[in-house]
Amino acid sequence: MSVLSLIIKREFIAKVRNKSFIVMTFLSPLLIVGMSFLIGYLVNMNNAEVKKVAIHDESGIFKNDFKDTKKTIYVDLSAMPLQVAKDTASKSYEGLIYIPKVNNPKELLTKVEYISDDSPSMDFIMSMEEVIDHQLTQNNLKELGFDYDKIEKAKTNASIHLTKFSGEDSIKGLNEIKIVIGSAFGYLIMMFIIIYGNFVMRSVIEEKTNRIIEIIISSVKPFQLMLGKIIGNSLAGLLQFTIWAIVGITLLIGVASFFGVQTGAQASINPEMINAAQQEMGGTMQSYIKEILNLPLGTLISCFVIYFIGGYFLYSSLYAAIGAAVDSETDSQQFLLPIIMPMMLGVYVGFFTVMNDPHGTVATVFSIIPLTAPIVMLMRIPFGVPWWQLVISITLLFGTFLLVVWFASKIYRVGILMYGKKPTWKELYKWLKY
Amino acid sequence: MSSILEVKNVVKQYGDYTALNSVSLKVPKGSIYGLLGPNGAGKTSLIRIINQITMPDSGEVILDGEKLAPHHVQHIGYMPEERGLYKTMKVGEQALYLAQLKGLSKAEAKKQLQYWFEKLEIQGWWNKKIQELSKGMAQKIQFVVTVLHQPKLLIFDEPFSGFDPVNANIIKDEILELKKKGSTIIFSTHRMESVEEMCDDIALIHKSNKLIEGKLIDVKKEHRTNAFEVGILSDNIERLMYELTQQFTLEQTNFKSLNDELKLEVQLGNGTPNALLNILTQNGQVTHFVEKIPSVNDIFIQTVSRK
Numbered sequence: 204m205s206v207l208s209l210i211i212k213r214e215f216i217a218k219v220r221n222k223s224f225i226v227m228t229f230l231s232p233l234l235i236v237g238m239s240f241l242i243g244y245l246v247n248m249n250n251a252e253v254k255k256v257a258i259h260d261e262s263g264i265f266k267n268d269f270k271d272t273k274k275t276i277y278v279d280l281s282a283m284p285l286q287v288a289k290d291t292a293s294k295s296y297e298g299l300i301y302i303p304k305v306n307n308p309k310e311l312l313t314k315v316e317y318i319s320d321d322s323p324s325m326d327f328i329m330s331m332e333e334v335i336d337h338q339l340t341q342n343n344l345k346e347l348g349f350d351y352d353k354i355e356k357a358k359t360n361a362s363i364h365l366t367k368f369s370g371e372d373s374i375k376g377l378n379e380i381k382i383v384i385g386s387a388f389g390y391l392i393m394m395f396i397i398i399y400g401n402f403v404m405r406s407v408i409e410e411k412t413n414r415i416i417e418i419i420i421s422s423v424k425p426f427q428l429m430l431g432k433i434i435g436n437s438l439a440g441l442l443q444f445t446i447w448a449i450v451g452i453t454l455l456i457g458v459a460s461f462f463g464v465q466t467g468a469q470a471s472i473n474p475e476m477i478n479a480a481q482q483e484m485g486g487t488m489q490s491y492i493k494e495i496l497n498l499p500l501g502t503l504i505s506c507f508v509i510y511f512i513g514g515y516f517l518y519s520s521l522y523a524a525i526g527a528a529v530d531s532e533t534d535s536q537q538f539l540l541p542i543i544m545p546m547m548l549g550v551y552v553g554f555f556t557v558m559n560d561p562h563g564t565v566a567t568v569f570s571i572i573p574l575t576a577p578i579v580m581l582m583r584i585p586f587g588v589p590w591w592q593l594v595i596s597i598t599l600l601f602g603t604f605l606l607v608v609w610f611a612s613k614i615y616r617v618g619i620l621m622y623g624k625k626p627t628w629k630e631l632y633k634w635l636k637y
Numbered sequence: 638m639s640s641i642l643e644v645k646n647v648v649k650q651y652g653d654y655t656a657l658n659s660v661s662l663k664v665p666k667g668s669i670y671g672l673l674g675p676n677g678a679g680k681t682s683l684i685r686i687i688n689q690i691t692m693p694d695s696g697e698v699i700l701d702g703e704k705l706a707p708h709h710v711q712h713i714g715y716m717p718e719e720r721g722l723y724k725t726m727k728v729g730e731q732a733l734y735l736a737q738l739k740g741l742s743k744a745e746a747k748k749q750l751q752y753w754f755e756k757l758e759i760q761g762w763w764n765k766k767i768q769e770l771s772k773g774m775a776q777k778i779q780f781v782v783t784v785l786h787q788p789k790l791l792i793f794d795e796p797f798s799g800f801d802p803v804n805a806n807i808i809k810d811e812i813l814e815l816k817k818k819g820s821t822i823i824f825s826t827h828r829m830e831s832v833e834e835m836c837d838d839i840a841l842i843h844k845s846n847k848l849i850e851g852k853l854i855d856v857k858k859e860h861r862t863n864a865f866e867v868g869i870l871s872d873n874i875e876r877l878m879y880e881l882t883q884q885f886t887l888e889q890t891n892f893k894s895l896n897d898e899l900k901l902e903v904q905l906g907n908g909t910p911n912a913l914l915n916i917l918t919q920n921g922q923v924t925h926f927v928e929k930i931p932s933v934n935d936i937f938i939q940t941v942s943r944k
Binding site for chain 2: 206209210213217221409410413414415416417418419420421422423424620633
């Protein structure tokens, strides 16, 4: 067996046998699925709470305009004197909407009060204001002699039909889907790099603090050791990712089908509406699925692999160099920041620019700069990227990768033999010349 | 005797700092060679170059007649001063891994490992992790992984540090046995008593330069001071002293003895031992007469403080 494969094997086995690795592998999917359901449950519970709000309308303008919603029930206390209504409301209601008596309804624009000890949500305030605006606008129109009903009828609601030049139908919301898919891939790469890059770094530091490093590199070249470490750890990472995917999907399907039965039972109160909604949903779902299948999936997946390898090797060799330069993980912080920065930049630039304009200058430039390309380019690919941009981006990525590996292995080679001091940036630069 | 290792004019610089200034050495085949020098003298730099961990800036290293090349790592066994093993790896797996990195096949490594485990009576440790072993026990494993691939050249950096006297003795015997089997051994150490006891040849490096090299006995001859320690029981000390000071330089000294005699260190100068002995025998009963041989320690301190 060659030396490199021996090292890869040892790194892989050492990682996989590690107790915390095993625990994390099987616990993380449970945690994530559990968390997401907990969050979902809590949100539901929050929404299920119904607020009772009292109305005291002295103006008589708002009769039944405050309509009950799922979250809010309005109770009219106009018959009571104001003070009694306030007392009642403070005891058994969420709040009181007080509409004073005015000469001119326009005064109501600023005179309506909401009395409550709890501060109301933005949503609720807006819904109240909407009701008031609606009623006052109607009043205004009437005063000016317009027929409100006719105006309502005259209102239109346009819907643009989206097609492609090829004549195919497209659907709305496709951009969002593309963003979600692209971001998911980009995010995945970033997570992988951060998690397993750290593994590599820790394993380098471990060898250094164990002092075994000198024995190992009296048998193999530092570069072989570094490469073996990166590959071994990434294989362990891939195994973990695969297990996560399998366990996660199984769990999701299991839990979703369990919950699915429950929601069905609850919804049986109004089966007709559900049916109608489902049919409509089904129709759109079908065209969504068709659209997703129309995405450049082949390109997406092969690019994912290419960018994944390029990005991971690029960054993890930097992680290895940092591990070699420092004596303990706490010392690594100052060197880690410049590594994490471009990744964060990639993710945020990706989210904000690609969504607005996938082929804009910023998005294009960031998808070509090697340090952000693995993340941003993957976000762009679902929107279709010209092949020449892909070629430039990938060539640059692998060119930089070779350069960085060379540079990292120099620092690594010197760093692993330096004990007991925390190097400065200047020293790292000096090491390059040794 | 031919040399197994020849270092020729090796220069190593780290930035502005010169770690090795054109150092040349010849390590005879089958010898135990002591590489001495104070801290920071350049010993570790030299050893790392021999192990191809770093490359010399200029000069070359010849191993057994060939210019040092990557495949030579399998002929060298190295135990660094900073001992280290994977703490969470099992002893057996770890030793196998390290032996395979040195180019042994798995089967061969296993065979050798069993031999050594039996020899050092540590068979029960195969499945233990290093972190479960005591420091001394881990040192034994370290020794085994160093010699496992039967290297021609063994380099031990401070081999006895960390061993209790019993284990140090076991390791010493193993090293002597390896020498008998034809291995050449380089010691890098500060412990002069082990040099005195075991080394055939020594080299002294100080401030990046080699100052002394040669057979231990030759080095000692070179550094002899021509001084004798004498003990004498005399009735007429005044006359004795008078006669002695006519020819020699004297100094009161001290050594262990059973008598309450006069103890002197005599510098012969141009005189001969016999002339000294004549005066002594004429004036009393000689109880002690020994040439003062410089210890390695004396040579070390003398040389280092002179420069």
